[in-house]
Amino acid sequence: MSDEINLSHCSFCGNSKEAVKKLVVGDKVAICSDCVELCQDLINDEQKEPEVVDQPQYDPEIICEYLKERVIGQDDAKKVLSVAIANHYKRITNPPKDLEIQKGNVLIVGPTGSGKTLLAKTAAQYLKVPFVVADATSLTEAGYVGDDVESMISMLVNAAGGDVSLAERGIVFVDEIDKIARKGESSSITRDVSGEGVQQALLKLIEGTTCRIPNQGGRKHPGSDMNEINTKNILFIAGGAFVGLKEIVAGREKGTSIGFSASIKDKTVEGDLSKVTPDDLTKFGMIPEFIGRFTTTVSIQNLSKEQLVKVLTEVKNNYISQYKYLFSLDNIKLEFTKEALELMAENTLKLKTGARGLHTEIERVLMPHMYHVRKYRENNITELNIDEGNVLDPKPLI
Ligand SMILES: Nc1ncnc2c1ncn2[C@@H]1O[C@H](COP(=O)(O)OP(=O)(O)O)[C@@H](O)[C@H]1O
Ligand SMILES: [Mg+2]
Numbered sequence: 001m002s003d004e005i006n007l008s009h010c011s012f013c014g015n016s017k018e019a020v021k022k023l024v025v026g027d028k029v030a031i032c033s034d035c036v037e038l039c040q041d042l043i044n045d046e047q048k049e050p051e052v053v054d055q056p057q058y059d060p061e062i063i064c065e066y067l068k069e070r071v072i073g074q075d076d077a078k079k080v081l082s083v084a085i086a087n088h089y090k091r092i093t094n095p096p097k098d099l100e101i102q103k104g105n106v107l108i109v110g111p112t113g114s115g116k117t118l119l120a121k122t123a124a125q126y127l128k129v130p131f132v133v134a135d136a137t138s139l140t141e142a143g144y145v146g147d148d149v150e151s152m153i154s155m156l157v158n159a160a161g162g163d164v165s166l167a168e169r170g171i172v173f174v175d176e177i178d179k180i181a182r183k184g185e186s187s188s189i190t191r192d193v194s195g196e197g198v199q200q201a202l203l204k205l206i207e208g209t210t211c212r213i214p215n216q217g218g219r220k221h222p223g224s225d226m227n228e229i230n231t232k233n234i235l236f237i238a239g240g241a242f243v244g245l246k247e248i249v250a251g252r253e254k255g256t257s258i259g260f261s262a263s264i265k266d267k268t269v270e271g272d273l274s275k276v277t278p279d280d281l282t283k284f285g286m287i288p289e290f291i292g293r294f295t296t297t298v299s300i301q302n303l304s305k306e307q308l309v310k311v312l313t314e315v316k317n318n319y320i321s322q323y324k325y326l327f328s329l330d331n332i333k334l335e336f337t338k339e340a341l342e343l344m345a346e347n348t349l350k351l352k353t354g355a356r357g358l359h360t361e362i363e364r365v366l367m368p369h370m371y372h373v374r375k376y377r378e379n380n381i382t383e384l385n386i387d388e389g390n391v392l393d394p395k396p397l398i
Helices: 033-047 060-070 077-091 116-127 152-158 190-206 245-256 280-282 286-290 303-311 317-330 338-353 356-371 373-376 388-392
Strands: 023-025 031-033 106-109 131-135 171-175 209-215 225-229 235-242 296-299 333-336 382-386
Touching: 023 033, 060 077, 060 116, 077 106, 077 116, 077 296, 106 116, 116 131, 116 171, 116 235, 116 245, 131 152, 152 171, 152 190, 152 209, 152 225, 190 286, 245 280, 280 286, 303 317, 303 338, 303 356, 317 333, 317 356, 333 338, 338 356, 338 388, 356 373, 356 382
Parallel strands: 106 235, 106 296, 131 171, 171 235, 333 382
Antiparallel strands: 023 031, 209 225
16 A cells, blocks of 8 residues: 555545645645534534434333233332333433433332232333343352352343343343341351342342353354353342331331321231331341342232232233133133132132232132043033132032
8 A cells, every 4th residue: 555645635535625615734634624524513413412212112101001901909019110110221222421320120029929020020021121030049159059140141141042132131030039138136147148148149230240151052163152241231120028027117117107107008908018118128138238229119019809809800811711711622611700709819818829829729629620621521511600619619510
């Protein structure tokens, strides 16, 4: 290449000195007034506010509508969660330039089988982002026997079908987070260490770090079989029953307010977890830095009998529809009386496993009929009406 530089032409657009208003000549380059103007425009554009992409899908009301069709009750939790995820996804699709917005992870507190996992899963389904559930009790600090926390990120990449950039905007639901609480001063040292250590390890992931995880199926090129995943945009939703937290909240409330203004709207509310503060969670045994990363805390309640009936019959993909379909494959029309449904809900309440127990209950009720379905067909039985009697004492029609 020749070193000769033609300084009678603009080095950028190539126009000659005569063709432009002004040509600024430097040591080895020349630039014309037109190109200077263009550059100035480019710089101005850069400094403008980022162009806001219209994102109707991140409208909390629309997200909440979607949740309502799939999750019964828990209205406050649905609203708060909708706002939290709308903000999170708005932010990561329009990252601010000179501003650090802290990620607002979500903590869901409430009894088992009331929809914590379902809420998180349904949100991920709406957002069409990969989703995994990890059990905090099986997590360990690196170097200990068990799954270290980075295994959650591997799972997320798998859920994203190996698509790292998709995984980087996924949702990790960490279940049973209350089980890694630091135990009180009175209990043994050994348990203390593991819980707190796992919280510390999780904290790093939640704050945002780069994980190197093995790339499944990437054996072809040695050296390239590790994937780097940045966790800064991954939304962490943690859930736990936090047994004993109510008492901590109640104790504090008693100490601070005279008359205890809490109004118990719903008979199923035992205490008021909606008033939980970060301090209460710290007292419970969560480390403050960890809790600090969960800017949104929502509480959910036990489902009432009426709500359990709705879980059976109203929610999308409800159990009754699923079993109706199964029986229809054998040409049998399955129906339940209102009383039968209520009795099943009552039986489920006794199990204290929330809506989770409904599945067990419906299996118990339908088992003899499912077992004898061939006999029903042979005897031209095309209708099965489940009433209270069938719930009390499930036995085959013939
Ligand atoms: N509020 C709810 N609305 C509809 N179904 C629910 C609800 N809560 C629980 N379920 C049902 O019970 C199952 C277990 O619920 P899950 O969300 O795992 O409970 P949790 O995580 O609170 O222990 C779900 O798969 C769902 O079928
Ligand atoms: Mg769960």
